[in-house]
Amino acid sequence: MNYSICSPADKPRTTSTSLEQPGVLVVKKHHPLVRWSHWLNVPILLGLILSGISIYWASPVYQHRPDPKTGNFDVAADVGIWICAHVPGLHQYGNPPDWIYNHISLGPGMLALALRLHWLCAYLFMLNGAVYVSGLILGGGWRSLLPRWTDFFDALKMLRYYLGFPFAKLIHRKWMHPHFNTKYNALQRAAYFSVPVGGFFSVATGWALHKPMQFHWLAALFGGFDTARVWHFWLMWLFILFVVPHVILVLADGWDTLRSMIVGWSTRVKRPEFTAK
Amino acid sequence: MNNEKKLDSSDPELKPSRTAPAVAVKFVSVEKRPDFLEELPPPIIEMTPPVLRYRTRRDFLLFGVGAMAAMAGGGFLLPHETLSRIGVRRSVNSPAREWFLNRALRIDDDVAEALYSENRRVPTYTKSQISPLKNNYNGASPDPGYISEWKLTIEGLDSGLSVVLDIRSLMSQFSVCEQITRLVCVEGWSAIAWWAGLRFDDLLRAYSPMSQAKWARVESSVNLDASGNPDPYFMSLDLATAQHPQTLLVTHLNGQPLTVEHGAPLRLLVPVKLGLKNVKAITKITYSVEEPSDYWAERGYSRYDGI
Numbered sequence: 001m002n003y004s005i006c007s008p009a010d011k012p013r014t015t016s017t018s019l020e021q022p023g024v025l026v027v028k029k030h031h032p033l034v035r036w037s038h039w040l041n042v043p044i045l046l047g048l049i050l051s052g053i054s055i056y057w058a059s060p061v062y063q064h065r066p067d068p069k070t071g072n073f074d075v076a077a078d079v080g081i082w083i084c085a086h087v088p089g090l091h092q093y094g095n096p097p098d099w100i101y102n103h104i105s106l107g108p109g110m111l112a113l114a115l116r117l118h119w120l121c122a123y124l125f126m127l128n129g130a131v132y133v134s135g136l137i138l139g140g141g142w143r144s145l146l147p148r149w150t151d152f153f154d155a156l157k158m159l160r161y162y163l164g165f166p167f168a169k170l171i172h173r174k175w176m177h178p179h180f181n182t183k184y185n186a187l188q189r190a191a192y193f194s195v196p197v198g199g200f201f202s203v204a205t206g207w208a209l210h211k212p213m214q215f216h217w218l219a220a221l222f223g224g225f226d227t228a229r230v231w232h233f234w235l236m237w238l239f240i241l242f243v244v245p246h247v248i249l250v251l252a253d254g255w256d257t258l259r260s261m262i263v264g265w266s267t268r269v270k271r272p273e274f275t276a277k
Numbered sequence: 278m279n280n281e282k283k284l285d286s287s288d289p290e291l292k293p294s295r296t297a298p299a300v301a302v303k304f305v306s307v308e309k310r311p312d313f314l315e316e317l318p319p320p321i322i323e324m325t326p327p328v329l330r331y332r333t334r335r336d337f338l339l340f341g342v343g344a345m346a347a348m349a350g351g352g353f354l355l356p357h358e359t360l361s362r363i364g365v366r367r368s369v370n371s372p373a374r375e376w377f378l379n380r381a382l383r384i385d386d387d388v389a390e391a392l393y394s395e396n397r398r399v400p401t402y403t404k405s406q407i408s409p410l411k412n413n414y415n416g417a418s419p420d421p422g423y424i425s426e427w428k429l430t431i432e433g434l435d436s437g438l439s440v441v442l443d444i445r446s447l448m449s450q451f452s453v454c455e456q457i458t459r460l461v462c463v464e465g466w467s468a469i470a471w472w473a474g475l476r477f478d479d480l481l482r483a484y485s486p487m488s489q490a491k492w493a494r495v496e497s498s499v500n501l502d503a504s505g506n507p508d509p510y511f512m513s514l515d516l517a518t519a520q521h522p523q524t525l526l527v528t529h530l531n532g533q534p535l536t537v538e539h540g541a542p543l544r545l546l547v548p549v550k551l552g553l554k555n556v557k558a559i560t561k562i563t564y565s566v567e568e569p570s571d572y573w574a575e576r577g578y579s580r581y582d583g584i
Contacts, residue, residue, distance in 0.1 A: 026324060027320070028319055059464040102362060113356055
């Protein structure tokens with residue numbers, strides 16, 4: 001019932017019988033709205049992170065007493081100075097305290113522009129989140145993301161698989177992927193469930209920072225204005241820490257998985273017992 | 278008899294349970310509607326290779342168009358300093374980008390205005406929660422000599438005249454209010470401070486602005502830039518915000534008269550706006566129908582700044 005939205009794809013079945021060509025079995029994986037919002041997140045999140053770190057520059061969350069020699073108080077500037085002192089080839093870098101801001105933000109000293117871009121991207125991010133949730137509801141995909149009681153032990157199985165994988169490869173031993181009768185394994189589900197939740201909290205802390213007086217109850221919920229900034233900062237790291245293994249594992253999993261987020265279907269029809277009625 | 282037949286034909290569950298119980302029970306349990314929260318098996322569909330190729334090509338083309346649009350959008354919106362770092366050269370001036378970003382900013386300002394409620398008070402704090410308030414203005418501090426000759430000029434009044442008040446007449450004419458509120462800077466830091474002064478609303482009642490006035494231009498002519506040259510600071514404030522009961526014209530900070538760094542002898546305290554609207558050392562207030570210019574809006578910041 002819930003997959004009736006995918007009906008356009010059912011049409012070819014009639015053509016297949018009329019042309020008497022052998023059909024290809026494919027599994028429906030992602031609703032179009034889910035796919036669009038997934039890819040739209042790439043430029044939007046990039047814009048939010050780049051402008052966000054430029055905003056961070058204006059008043060760093062992590063500060064220390066000004067250095068007596070340089071007057072620097074920003075931990076991110078310290079990291080830049082350390083990188084320029086220790087990474088080969090960077091000793092000649094013109095402005096080490098700005099290294100971080102020159103490489104993972106729009107740049108230092110552009111608060112006004114960064115704020116405008118951040119708010120623009122933030123509105124787009126909220127709209128995109130609504131598109132994503134609509135896609136989950138229309139396609140019924142939200143059920144695959146829900147945590148379940150078996151997740152803890154299944155996650156341990158997956159961790160064991162990932163940790164043992166390199167060693168098994170080294171000694172040319174067969175290393176079986178644990179079998180799950182679900183769309184995602186427990187680790188994937190934990191990641192795909194927590195990222196939208198993290199997105200929700202990013203938006204909530206964002207509003208608490210943007211309107212700390214009109215939404216003072218929201219700021220209070222996160223421990224006040226200053227603490228909401230800390231939450232907002234670390235929620236950004238949730239996205240970054242998600243994206244890195246996400247991209248690596250998708251590439252490792254193969255072309256079919258990457259393609260399924262563009263076209264919506266997969267040719268990995270694993271379970272013949274689930275063939276359409 | 279008739280009744281039993283009806284049951285047999287309408288309810289398939291009953292029929293097998295009578296004829297072949299063991300198999301039928303299994304069959305029924307598979308067909309049962311799953312729990313609402315239960316994950317359903319993914320639908321498997323059959324497609325002919327040409328249709329599959331067509332759909333794949335279409336979706337990949339759409340994806341490519343989207344990726345190029347996103348890159349074009351990034352090239353259009355990102356500052357040239359950022360782009361030059363990744364090897365993209367673009368002309369420095371981009372009026373279209375400024376126009377677009379300002380449009381987006383106005384939408385955000387409208388959202389802020391829609392959220393604003395004149396009845397909503399900002400949270401107040403206790404004296405133990407007071408935190409250090411820094412002078413964040415990067416301009417030079419003016420010589421305190423101006424304080425003895427200081428006067429506040431009010432223009433755009435209903436009477437058509439301009440009013441000039443000195444600090445003594447201001448303080449004797451209006452009752453003093455105190456509040457401990459948070460000041461939030463556009464940069465992201467905030468501080469809780471104890472302020473005392475008169476209500477802007479009381480000043481508006483005593484010297485009523487011209488009819489249909491919606492704005493106040495609050496100005497400090499004693500403001501200096503970083504090299505010590507005069508740099509008048511001016512800022513737009515909507516009258517709805519000026520009438521807010523927590524919008525004060527402040528004379529005292531943390532129980533002491535204002536210092537030059539914090540805008541002696543009179544500064545604006547408007548806790549429902551960002552710190553940059555809290556003009557120090559006000560010398561002139563002008564009421565107007567049209568929105569006046571704003572120091573920071575001219576430098577790319579929001580002009581509404583409602584928080």
